Amino acid sequence: MERRWLSELLVVLLLGAVGNLKEAEGCGEQSCPQAPDGFLNVHLIPHTHNDVGWLKTVDQYYYGARNDIQHAGVQYILDSVVSQLLRDPNKRFIYAESAFFWRWWKQQDEQMKRDVTRLVEEGRLEFINGGWSMNDEAATHYSSIIDQMTLGLQFLKSTFGDCGRPRVAWHIDPFGHSKEQALLFAQMGYDGFFFGRLDYQDKANREKTKQMEMLWRASDDIPPPYADLFTGVLPNGYNPPDGFCWDQLCDDVPLIDDPSIEDYNADVIVKKFLKAATQQAEKYLSDHIVMTMGSDFQYENAILWFKNMDRLIKNVNMQQINGSKVNVFYSTPSCYLQSLHRANVTWPVKTDDFFPYADGPHMFWTGYFTSRPAFKGYERLSNNFLQVCNQMEALSGVEARNGPYGQSNSTVMRRAMGVAQHHDAVTGTAKQPVNNDYTLRLSQGWDSCQVVISNSLSSLTGIKENFAFCNLLNISVCHVTETANNFKVFLYNPLGRSITWNVRLPVNGHAYKVIGPNDETIPSEVVDVSDFTKELRLYQGRAERELIFQGQIPAMGFSSFTVGKLSLPDRFVFKSKKGKKQPDKIQNQYYRVDFDPETGLMSGIHNLEKNISLPLTQSFYWYNASIGNEESSQPSGAYIFRPNNSSPLPVSQHSRSYLVQNSLVQEVYQNFSSWCSQVVRLYKDQRYVELEWTVGPIPIGDGCGKEVISLIDTKLQTGGVFYTDSNGRQIMQRRRDSRETWKLNQTEPVAGNYYPVNSRIYIKDKYTQLSVLTDRSQGGSSIRDGSLELMVHRRLLYDDNRGVGEPLLENGFFGEGIVVRGRHLLLLDHVEEAADAHRTLALQQYMSPQVVLSYGDGIPYSQEGTPLRKFSALRSELPHNAHLLTFAMHSPDKILLRLEHPFQSQESKNSSQPITINLNTLFSSVFLSDFEETTLAANLEKSRLKRLAWRTKTGSALQMDTPRSPVLDPSNVTLSPMEIRTFLATIRYRDKTALHGR
Template sequence: MGITSRRQRFPRLLITLCLVTFGIPLSSQEDKTKCHQACHPTVPGKINAHIIAHTHDDVGWLKTVDQYYYGSKKEHSQLGVQYILDSVTSELAKNKDRRFVYVETSFFWRWWEEQNDHVRASVKELVDQGRLEFLLGGWCMSDEATPHYSALIDQMTLGLKYLNDTFGECGQPRVAWQIDPFGHSAEVALEFADMGFDGVFFGRIDHEDIALRKKNKTMEMVWRPDDTLGPEGDFFTGVMYNIYDPPAGFCFDTYCDDEPIMDNPKLHGVNVNTRVNEFIEVVKKYAQAYKTNNVIITMGGDFHYVVASSWFKNIDKLIKYVNAKPNSDVNVLYSTPACYLQALNKENITWPSKMDDDFFPYGSDEHSYWTGYYTSRPTFKYFVYQVNVALQMTKQLKTALPNDTLADEQFLIQRAMGIAQHHDAVSGTERQHVTDDYSLYLSEGVQAAMKVINVAYRHLLGDYLPEQQACLLMNISQCELPSPTTNYVVLYNPVAHETSSYVVLPVPVGSYKVFGPAGNELETDLLPIQSSVLAIPGRQSTATHSLIFNATGLPPLGANLYLIEKTTAVPTIAQAKTVAKNEDIVVDNGKIKLIFNGTTGLLEQIVRNGVASKLKQNFYYYEGAKGYNYNPLNRASGAYIFRPAKDEKIAVNETAEIKVFQGKNVTEVHQIFTPWLSQTIRVYSNDENIEFIWQVGPIPIVEWQGKEIVTVYDTDIASNSTFYTDSNGRRWMKRLRNYRSSWNWTASEPIAANYYPVTTGAYIADKKQRLNVLVDRPEGASSMRNGSVEIMIHRRLLYDDNKGVREPLDEIAFSQGLVARGTHIVQFVDVRHAAKKYRLRNVRNVYRPWLTVSKADVPNSAEFKISAKSNSFSLLKKPLPHNIHILTLEQWTNSTVLARFEHIFDKKEDPALSSPVPLFFNTGFVQPPEPTENG
């Protein structure tokens, strides 16, 4: 069996062992039809209005996921999902003509756990008959801009497997339903196509785009997100007329103001004829935007159907009276998206196409571009990405344990990560107390994961190993070593090939020795931690220095054990270099030279192979627009919306205080721009990668003016208004400044409308050079001038943007503005090798080694060396090639393991590494060891 470079074949994403793509065995077309024989017939020659009765239940937003489920905290929202499911299933059972669709598996799981056998049997009957149909099937309706594709696949797998295990074939969704995310990703569309969905429907696309589509009847299309796949990559895509809300005047929930259908002539207030005529006009208006005589009418909205009878009674009447109306050219029917697609298939229509493009950014009006949420809540975004590594590691390690070991613990972290992908979670568009709850779930997930990790480590390294502690605050140099003398560090590599990684361990000042798994002493550097880091609010650590060593030979899907020994020797600490005033400062690591202006303290040039090139970097901010949103011109910048008050950004400072610390293998440049913004630039010996470790906050507020902080990398690359952003960490999207492929764009917001989401990186290039910028969390990015990459890293705003959250994005921690600290890895490289360098480093950046610490149970390094044979392990018999990644390795059933392999290079991206790779699975995996007493 071989794996080709993605985009050489379809499905291009991966090969899955034991199960089909993404782990959900989709039924054959014949099986699907058997489960969905309940479609009501359409009427030829009439406009068929497909009523989609639905509820959109956010998995956290104004309330936490559990508050929404129970209906608690009514001061935030009156609604409870448990009552929706109670009510809907009861009302469906009363009338076999009714249909309902449901999406959020996370909520359904909560509800199903509480039902008795009688209710479960009734609901299974509804599902088997196609009267209750699941759409999408993921644990949540995910965001499409900010999640990493591995997390998207995991949350879909979790939900789809649950539905399959609970309902079998008839519980498997046939249609993706992404009605609320704020823009739509090419990578997500490709994944949905790979999953076997018949199509996707969504509601939010740019206001200019949808206006043109309504006019030209192109609301439905064949989307080819990756043109290199050809027709095999085509995916039917439908845009809803009214996002996902009911038509104006036809909301029948108990808290809606619209008039019900009153049809009893014995009573006063009969309005049935008027209401029926109004509804017919709505249907005809909608139909003018579509190519066939079929049109979707969404009847539902946010947390609708708490009292489902209110909806169903009125829809029943609409269907009855519209269809009975003499000479009417409208037919109304209960339907589902799957039934709607079935009707479209009979029309034999040639659909318009959208080629090699996506639906970002989303502008709901000319001054409301939803590009701020790409960066909103940067510390939470980082936490989500950290926990994703813990989840992948947990699933991998659990395959080495007996099947039923700690299954609940793995499910807990899977659930936590599942809800974190919601379009009001990792997006950063939820209220603060909801973010806190997501973080609590993720923290509990990590705690549960550590139980699996510790049991697996004792299996694989030995029962002697003390319980390991995770280091989740390494980005603020906080990871307390439990013992004052000797400690273990375990470094787990979740990537399927051998790698190396520099460890930067925060320690108190002192002399330390580090011993590798073979018992050999490793070379170390001891550098002072930057003063601004030590002053981060809430930081609780005695560490004042960074102990740095190179952990080489990290085994594939495996770990190395290291011993950290504190000695009584006088510590050797890297001292600040003396720099002559006004002279350029040169940092030379043997591979590249970085040149800083001695007067300003700012980076200005990079020298590679003796050739100097422009590489400037500085920090700026946009003033967030103030406003109370009473019209588009008064739109405020907020959690969703990025709207700068001025088109020009302002430099945080034109100079920086600078100190240079040079160790044996590591050099750090410490820059302080202001008391609230600083940076450490780190380079390692003979390494082209440059780490820019920025620290922002508390962002000062003066005269109620919010700020949106960006960093800019300026080069002399002739980028010609072109830049590239990743699509959920997987494929590249070409972006052109001030351009849209589907319509002639109006430049009403020239800054915000040129921002795009990045989850792992962005780049610019010309025929000779390329600048890659790798990020450690989702961020918004642009190229506002040729040769420049601009990335937004933090936001603090004092006005709400009136998109529903009703709370300004003013994050407070420890009684002051939030401090965010993160890393960009910059590669300024020859364009011929840029793709290789980016892809190989990006895998290590996303799936970074997981570090844990514990007290050491050996008195000294000599004892540690004796046990060297048990200081390392790998789940693989041999590493995979560097261009092949194991995306998933997890226990699936008692007798099967789910493994997904992917080729990480695009077709023709690299002359060698894009080639197909043969894999021989019978020699690649290690059998799990026999369980010990702790198992």
């Protein structure tokens, strides 16, 4: 006993000498433990990973309901962890998901809030990442990523001040990692980024070459170090090392260090830990390593974890008396990052991304790029609607939030969209009831924003109308236009430039007169609703025809149109007839599309303006989903894409086609089967070809799961290279059967070449580029030279054994498979000129005009002058290479404004030039002043931003002590390619009499 007492005394003295722990002096770097030199320092990171919905809904996870599905209760985790932290000043914990913490915080009393604030200020409860959710990186659009991160980070700032600002990004569970995500994190001011999942071959190579940590150079356009982000791969995903999980959900034995107990095992566990630490250190460059001590929904009974980790720390460090050079302590990712920075190591540099992700030879997680395509489409539309809602709320202020249609604001939609970005939401990898809950939340957000938009429109127009939002126009359903002889159409354009928009409204009349905002007659046409659409909408609408007209809409503003049914004698009524069967071409001023009269398929596309022609075929095919074979038992599922053959099967070798043609539009309706159809469309003055596809219910009566693609074949010599976007912004070059930073052993020639496509995919040769723009996230590839394919829908019969526990077998009406309708835009251009049109169209795809209807029987909302029929919030349009990314309320008197240069530096001779904007004179309807530039998430003044410098193998360390423009001149704001600049400004509203011209 005397020897044991002396040993413990020596340990205490040793720990004091090396300074393993010190009393917290505040948050940030000063709160970190001082790790001793000459030791292998093991940073234990107590953490929990809380999915914002997956097997259970958000509410069920928070409250701990439905534990028969999964035992998880977030409120109990936070209760238990905080209790343990308050009891012992040596303990630390990190938390990531603001959506859950916000809920918990609202339910605490003032004393608990003070206690938690103290923990945060002492750096012992550290917020990491901090977004509303831990967003996916493949199926998310950059606009939605920025919004959801801003929502979470601003909650933390308003609640805890500077100590609540996360310094490290933490994406431990998303299934692959994008270059654009890293760029966004860098622009948000993070010092580092840690993640858990990467391709198994990539990981093996990195472990062998000690490249598990690196500097990610996340942009080719923004100069170092502003787009650089230190990035580390966690050693065990986000789990603890084998044998060291001490949660109530785990089965590992506790550490017993009382020698009088028969089951004493401290010696065995310490030996095992020292071996694990030593083996891990062999794969990393510095004398610091990290161990994630926690996992999914762990720490509901935090004392189990902390008591065992206390004993582990004590017993491992006691071995230092015997010459051990392993030192272990409680830490956080930001403290670990500080230690790596002080280690003064030279780090490798990465410039590509981490897609696709595979966790085994036949296990590519590329199916979720397309899974639940209807929800992916709804999520993208919801982002579009949120941007309109944000803008109109900001333009009308209190009148938008508290107007004639009731009280509301954009917050409900912002939170719903924040949840939808979660890596099991927009990905389509949650259970069906959970996906239904995500959809419900978005629907509630739409309801709330409809009130905001109605209030704002009344305020801006001066008329209180009975506004209606017809959200099923894509299947020709709208009660107002179907039943009214006269109605109004309001088109709001959220872009910073004016546009012409093609309006299609379901009607039952034969002819209509459309009057524009300047009392001009707008040309219009009436066409029959297709049989495809009638079958798809079922009982939801009864319109026989569609009214088509083109509306001009000013920048960041609206135009209103009056529509009236014409009563004509029968002999003057145009009898809409289908054109010839199997048409051979359609053509407008800019494009011609040829069709094979024998098969009905597209056979060529011509850009008449540029004098470019390209023979091609386009049709629909399907891959037979694997259920496992002799090579691997892995089936296709919600996450995994695994076809059982590299050659897809045609839905049909022919399409039955007919032509609809008038002065505004030419359309070829193609019917491939009872469950697959398409409209090839050219509007007047339109510089692209529209392909509106409708797929479903995918038949499974033959016992085969099916993964349906739209496939384009050309003779372009592409050399195995194709291009996809990264979250809708940067363009990534992809090379078939190859990875940029390691030698690939390709085991799945189709799935292993699929990549996420958020906005566009293209192929090119030396002169010609063929591009397809999407309206939602999808998986895509070029499996053969000259080909492009996009997966549009999938319906599967087996679970892929990644946890969701059910096949991807979505049902629609009457228990049949869901039907999905979407759009692809097809463009043909010279290589050096392609980016101009493509960037512009990509922005318009996700920032489309919002259509609002009314019966036209409104009454004056106020007496302040003439009602407005046309309005722009801008004094003049933005330059074509400037984009108004965000205009939203930040606080009652503050506006959040983001301006973006959407082009990359080398892609356009004209558009890839810096641009300068005068913020003082940008807006016409509001006055902005007191501009302050911030980081991308608006949670830190740009003038206060400092980030860590890193020495790399490509050059010396670069320090970012001050921003590039330390003094802001709002009259002279310059944007360079790929740059987003974020501002907060005080807002004042113009007098209504000035707005309405009185």
